[in-house]
Amino acid sequence: xxxxxxxxxxxxxxxxxxxxxxxxxxxxxxxxxxxxxxxxxxxxxxxxxxxxxxxxxxxxxxxxxxxxxxxxxxxxxxxxxxxxxxxxxxxxxxxxxxxxxxxxxxxxxxxxxxxxxxxxxxxxxxxxxxxxxxxxxxxxxxxxxxxxxxxxxxxxxxxxxxxxxxxxxxxxxxxxxxxxxxxxxxxxxxxxxxxxxxxxxxxxxxxxxxxxxxxxxxxxxxxxxxxxxxxxxxxxxxxxxxxxxxxxxxxxxxxxxxxxxxxxxxxxxxxxxxxxxxxxxxxxxxxxxxxxxxxxxxxxxxxxxxxxxxxxxxxxxxxxxxxxxxxxxxxxxxxxxxxxxxxxxxxxxxxxxxxxxxxxxxxxxxxxxxxxxxxxxxxxxxx
Numbered sequence: 001x002x003x004x005x006x007x008x009x010x011x012x013x014x015x016x017x018x019x020x021x022x023x024x025x026x027x028x029x030x031x032x033x034x035x036x037x038x039x040x041x042x043x044x045x046x047x048x049x050x051x052x053x054x055x056x057x058x059x060x061x062x063x064x065x066x067x068x069x070x071x072x073x074x075x076x077x078x079x080x081x082x083x084x085x086x087x088x089x090x091x092x093x094x095x096x097x098x099x100x101x102x103x104x105x106x107x108x109x110x111x112x113x114x115x116x117x118x119x120x121x122x123x124x125x126x127x128x129x130x131x132x133x134x135x136x137x138x139x140x141x142x143x144x145x146x147x148x149x150x151x152x153x154x155x156x157x158x159x160x161x162x163x164x165x166x167x168x169x170x171x172x173x174x175x176x177x178x179x180x181x182x183x184x185x186x187x188x189x190x191x192x193x194x195x196x197x198x199x200x201x202x203x204x205x206x207x208x209x210x211x212x213x214x215x216x217x218x219x220x221x222x223x224x225x226x227x228x229x230x231x232x233x234x235x236x237x238x239x240x241x242x243x244x245x246x247x248x249x250x251x252x253x254x255x256x257x258x259x260x261x262x263x264x265x266x267x268x269x270x271x272x273x274x275x276x277x278x279x280x281x282x283x284x285x286x287x288x289x290x291x292x293x294x295x296x297x298x299x300x301x302x303x304x305x306x307x308x309x310x311x312x313x314x315x316x317x318x319x320x321x322x323x324x325x326x327x328x329x330x331x332x333x334x335x336x337x338x339x340x341x342x343x344x345x346x347x348x349x350x351x352x353x354x355x356x357x358x359x360x361x362x363x364x365x366x367x368x369x370x371x372x373x374x375x376x377x378x379x380x381x382x383x
Contacts, residue, residue, distance in 0.1 A: 002035060004094070004211035006202050009040035009285035010304065013343035014072055014083070016286040017042065017091070021154045023287060023300050024093045028152045032299075036093035037205055037213065039198050040285065042083040043347055044069040044164075046171055049145050052079040059170040068350060069167060076155035078132065078145030080171050086162035086183075088197050094209070096151045103148055107132060109208050110157050114142045116204040117159065117197065121188045133157075139182040140173060161185060161197050218285070218304040219297045223262045224345070225249040225277045226307070226352045229314040233336040233349060236270060236320055237327040245341040246329075248348065250305075259306040267310055272319030277308035282351055284344045307348050309355075 012020070017040065027033040046069060048054060056079060057071065064071060069084075083089055096106060111127055114134045118125045118141060125134040125141055133143045142159040160183035168181045185192045206213040226248050227234040235246040251266035253259060263277040288301045318328050331339060333353045340346060 001210050001212045004035040004037055004092075004206070004209070004213050005033070005216040006213050007036060007038045007216050007302065008198055009038060009302070010283040011085070011347070012040045012042060012285050013347060014042055014045045014047065014070065015343045017089075018074070020287040020300065020302070021091055021093065025149060025152050025154050027299065028093050028095055029150050031095075035095060035211060036091075037202065038089075038091040038093070039201065040089050040091070041085050041087065041194065042089055044082075044084040044167060046071045046080065046082050047074045047076075048072070048080045049074060049076045049078040051077075056080040056172040057170070058172060063170065067167070067170070069170060074155075076145035076147050078143070081143045081145065081158060081173060082163075082167050082171060083158055084164055084167055086160075086164065086185075086194065088159045088161050088194055088201065089156070090159070090201060090205075091156045092153055092205070092209075094153045096148070096153065101151055103146070106148075106153065107144055107146060110144055110146070113201065113204045113208045114144075114157060114159055116208070117200050118142075118184060118187075120200050121184055121192065123184065123187050136182055136187060139180040141182050141184070141187075143173070159184070159197065159201070161192055161194050219301040220288070220303045221253040221259075222303050222305040223251055223253060223259050223266060224284075224305055224307045224348055225263050225267055226280075226309045226348055227267070227271065227312055228309070228352065228356065229312055229316065229330065230356065231314070232330040232332055233352075234271070234312070234318065235329055235331055235336055235339060236325040237329075238324065239326045242324060246336075246339040247341070248345060260308075263306075263308040263310075269321050270318075270325070271312070271316075273312060273316070275310060277310040280307050280309050280348075280351060280355070282307040282348055284347065286342070286344050305344070307351075309352050 024033065024036050046057060111134055115125050123136060125136050128135045133140050142157055144157045145155050147154045160181065162185040163183050165181050165183060173181055202213050235248060237246050238244060249266050249270045251262055253262045267277055268274050284305045286303055288303050290297065290299060290301060320328050333349060336349055337346060
């Protein structure tokens with residue numbers, strides 16, 4: 001059987017997912033890599049396929065902004081769909097060799113992988129005439145949209161595991177009126193772990209496509225530390241020969257280190273402050289171009305990055321590593337979004353900003369409650 005490399009990725013921004021697919025498609029067309037299967041999650045995003053109807057986007061830009069849902073026109077087939085945490089997205093990069101150049105048959109096989117996957121949870125899903133994806137009654141549980149370039153596939157499927165189904169109200173899913181959406185967790189009546197479903201999808205993909213699916217580890221492990229003072233964010237500027245862009249603190253996890261060890265070391269090296277950054281619930285995957293790294297890795301270079309946060313006193317003086325950076329600055333979150341280059345940095349900043357805002361609201365509520373309980377009691381004197 002042909003080998004297919006399985007890449008179990010974490011949260012991948014839509015932009016980074018497209019860059020990675022494009023690179024892998026090029027390498028597969030050149031036969032520089034075997035077939036690939038990428039399994040990942042996206043942050044909340046709505047995508048419109050080639051020939052899709054923009055009127056199927058029901059929410060105005062202001063609603064998307066408040067919900068932190070992004071919108072992209074993309075190169076896959078199909079109409080409009082939603083991706084978000086709790087949804088398993090699969091991007092097969094497969095060469096449809098001689099004798100298998102049948103796009104309809106390929107899509108039917110993807111549907112079969114998904115039908116067998118949900119059957120593991122006692123869910124009977126079916127194909128629907130004239131509608132791609134798989135359905136449970138009138139509710140769609142998985143969407144499919146593919147692209148073929150020189151007989152190498154990209155894009156793929158999105159299977160709702162524990163997805164926020166309310167976000168589908170922002171669109172007319174796949175441009176189909178009178179239909180609904182559902183998920184494995186909703187139908188199973190329990191929370192189903194995404195990693196559990198990953199393993200089943202990989203197994204069913206191997207069966208249906210007759211591939212030897214071999215897990216492939218990430219190329220490099222990194223950390224990111226968002227440093228802030230409550231109102232502003234610290235960004236470092238990489239020297240021109242090292243990329244010439246603004247970024248939070250980042251660093252490679254060295255042999256024998258835990259991510260927390262690396263976060264503490266990088267904080268000291270890049271700011272001069274000692275302390276232990278706190279982990280945040282965000283682990284990301286993305287591709288790095290080789291010219292951004294001193295060490296040479298065979299392409300594609302895929303990073304696995306764990307994220308942390310650290311609060312410094314307002315106006316703290318920074319002692320940065322001048323070999324890597326030539327400037328630093330304290331910026332409001334709005335200013336920081338304008339300066340950063342990478343979408344994964346944006347996701348981390350947004351998460352820290354949201355959590356920081358939540359903490360401030362909680363503190364204000366606590367202060368109000370404390371003030372109310374400390375008010376002197378002034379009983380009314382009867383007349």
